[in-house]
Amino acid sequence: MTKTQLKAFQEQLRQIGKRLKGEVSTLATEALQKTGGAGSGNLSDTPVHPADLASDNYEQGVALSLLENQEQRLEEVAAALERIRQGSFGRCEDCGRGISIERLKVLPFARHCVRCSEQAQSRSVPGNL
Numbered sequence: 001m002t003k004t005q006l007k008a009f010q011e012q013l014r015q016i017g018k019r020l021k022g023e024v025s026t027l028a029t030e031a032l033q034k035t036g037g038a039g040s041g042n043l044s045d046t047p048v049h050p051a052d053l054a055s056d057n058y059e060q061g062v063a064l065s066l067l068e069n070q071e072q073r074l075e076e077v078a079a080a081l082e083r084i085r086q087g088s089f090g091r092c093e094d095c096g097r098g099i100s101i102e103r104l105k106v107l108p109f110a111r112h113c114v115r116c117s118e119q120a121q122s123r124s125v126p127g128n129l
Helices: 003-032 050-086 101-106 114-124
Strands: none
Touching: 003 050
8 A cells, every 4th residue: 555545544534533523522412411301392301291201212322322333433443543553554454464445445444354354244143153
């Protein structure tokens, strides 16, 4: 991989990280805000109807799940930037072969080549022992 390509991936990863940090901040605010209350038209902070409470709990659960997913992706971006610093970016962590430029363009924080990734997925699918 050329220095120009490496710098381009580094910039792409930084931009992804910046975007993810903003999304994590927004999701954290949504997930942790109180349900009910004056903002929703109620006079108290507690939803009155059980269906409202269930709906609020569901929405909060979805936001927390999205938050967890984005935080994990942010960690992957940070790990990819660290691999660039260490000089191991673009190498599969399992087999040591190069990860294709095409794969890195689509998934710049990829840790594994397509072959090793497919093998790991087939091992993790129930019934594929």
